[in-house]
Amino acid sequence: MKNVKIFGCGNVIMGDDGYGPSVVDMLNDTYEVPVNIEAIDVGTCIREYLFDYLLTEEGRPEEIIILDAVDFEERQPGEVFEIRPEQIPAKKIHDFSLHQFPTVNLLQELEQNTGIKVLILAAQIKYIPDEIAPGLSPAMSKAVTEACEKISQILSLKVK
Secondary structure, three states: OOEEEEEEOOOOEEEEHHHHHHHHHHHHHHEEOOOEEEEEEEEOOOHHHHHHHOOOOOOOEEEEEEEEEEOOOOOOOOEEEEOOHHHOHHHOOOOOOOOOHHHHHHHHHHHHHOEEEEEEEEEEEEOOOOOOOOOOOOOHHHHHHHHHHHHHHOOOEEOO
């Protein structure tokens, strides 16, 4: 049983959308992640994990941290910020990727119906290419390091 699940959402071949998986990679490579914490690159398939937690009591974590790239007009490229599912403005739900709209509703249901604490650690994109183009912008590369440091503080992780 893992008490905390960290999900890195994103598509690594689409520029800054690879933020979430890049954070997970850095966490697993650079930090001592205790056995009760699991950091997983879920690509664009987080909904399957969330449905499992909603439908079963067995194996539910106490907390979920979701890492995802977002495009909010009021944010600066590479800016890392925390957001709760209920804080996503209604007009932004369709823009807030988490890789398919129903996921935001699932996150709200998880908190309300299961008691799982959900935190989204988002980072503002600089760009998402129209065609396959792996690699993060310099601003997003800095965001990856900043996100790892924030998670390290939240969960008291130590550098290897």
